[in-house]
Amino acid sequence: MSNEVLVSLKNVGCSYSVRKGWLRLGRYEALKDVTLDINRGETLGLIGKNGAGKSSLLRIINRILLPDSGTLSYADNINTSLLSLQAGFIPNLTGRDNAIMGALMTGYTRKEAEMCLDKIIEFAELGEWIDEPVKTYSSGMGARLGFAVAMEMSPDILLVDEVLGVGDETFRKKSAQAMKEKMRSGQTVVFVSHNQPIIKEVCSSLAWLDDGRIRMLGTPDEVLKAYIDKS
Numbered sequence: 001m002s003n004e005v006l007v008s009l010k011n012v013g014c015s016y017s018v019r020k021g022w023l024r025l026g027r028y029e030a031l032k033d034v035t036l037d038i039n040r041g042e043t044l045g046l047i048g049k050n051g052a053g054k055s056s057l058l059r060i061i062n063r064i065l066l067p068d069s070g071t072l073s074y075a076d077n078i079n080t081s082l083l084s085l086q087a088g089f090i091p092n093l094t095g096r097d098n099a100i101m102g103a104l105m106t107g108y109t110r111k112e113a114e115m116c117l118d119k120i121i122e123f124a125e126l127g128e129w130i131d132e133p134v135k136t137y138s139s140g141m142g143a144r145l146g147f148a149v150a151m152e153m154s155p156d157i158l159l160v161d162e163v164l165g166v167g168d169e170t171f172r173k174k175s176a177q178a179m180k181e182k183m184r185s186g187q188t189v190v191f192v193s194h195n196q197p198i199i200k201e202v203c204s205s206l207a208w209l210d211d212g213r214i215r216m217l218g219t220p221d222e223v224l225k226a227y228i229d230k231s
Contacts, residue, residue, distance in 0.1 A: 012070035030056035048209035091135035124148035
């Protein structure tokens with residue numbers, strides 16, 4: 001792992017508007033005073049209960065959400081890609097066209113995107129569905145395609161939000177193995193998961209989020225022990 005910092009968050013906070021009754025809107029603080037550096041080649045795991053702020057943190061890093069407070073800085077020319085079961089494609093485009101769009105969005109040229117298309121299609125195992133509009137896909141089919149695209153791409157930072165439960169048992173095993181190989185290849189990864197064996201196996205560091213704050217940051221063994229003791 002390099003000491004080069006790709007992304008630096010300093011005292012970052014993020015909140016959403018939420019409805020409280022018919023006429024009232026309130027604010028929900030998803031992240032509070034988060035300070036964190038992401039280094040090149042690092043596999044940073046994120047753990048915490050549902051609602052702790054893990055997915056919001058990924059979306060902040062991916063620039064989908066903007067922080068309400070604090071600062072967020074990037075090294076020059078850094079691109080990120082978010083792999084999430086909730087990340088949508090363009091519904092009216094086919095799976096094939098969405099795969100090409102996904103590659104283009106991570107900086108590939110059209111020619112490069114088309115060159116890797118066969119591998120994406122093979123990994124996704126969608127058969128003739130690859131040429132059907134994504135709006136006709138089940139959520140599992142869309143997740144397969146998203147996973148296949150992400151495994152073929154090499155953004156500066158790959159952000160992964162709980163995707164290893166996709167498909168049948170055979171596909172899940174293949175996905176887990178592909179993810180492990182990706183993480184070991186030097187790819188910088190920020191990885192949300194509740195799968196403790198995979199966290200221990202592939203993560204170089206682990207952050208425990210609790211109620212929007214980083215409660216602990218350290219090695220996977222020490223953070224998991226503290227997390228389990230508290231749970």
